[in-house]
Amino acid sequence: MEFYKEYFDRKLKGYIGNYPEYPTYVSVSAIEWLNREIDENPQWASKVVGYTHSQEGTRILVRWVGLSKTPFKENKE
Numbered sequence: 001m002e003f004y005k006e007y008f009d010r011k012l013k014g015y016i017g018n019y020p021e022y023p024t025y026v027s028v029s030a031i032e033w034l035n036r037e038i039d040e041n042p043q044w045a046s047k048v049v050g051y052t053h054s055q056e057g058t059r060i061l062v063r064w065v066g067l068s069k070t071p072f073k074e075n076k077e
Contacts (some may be wrong), residue, residue, distance in 0.1 A: 005062050008059045010027075034062060
């Protein structure tokens with residue numbers, strides 16, 4: 001099985017304690033996101049096929065290849 005996935009800089013919304021009126025934001029870089037998925041999927045081969053870096057942030061296009069029997073674990077954070 002083979003597929004392509006794009007990683008990009010993003011901000012995740014979260015809350016401290018039980019105070020939904022005070023949201024906090026955590027920045028996650030494209031590289032951190034990609035590295036985490038590489039660590040979580042050692043049975044899958046990954047290859048960067050394209051990237052761009054600008055004032056808007058970083059974007060990375062990755063080709064993933066693995067066996068269809070082995071599920072790909074996506075980082076949903």
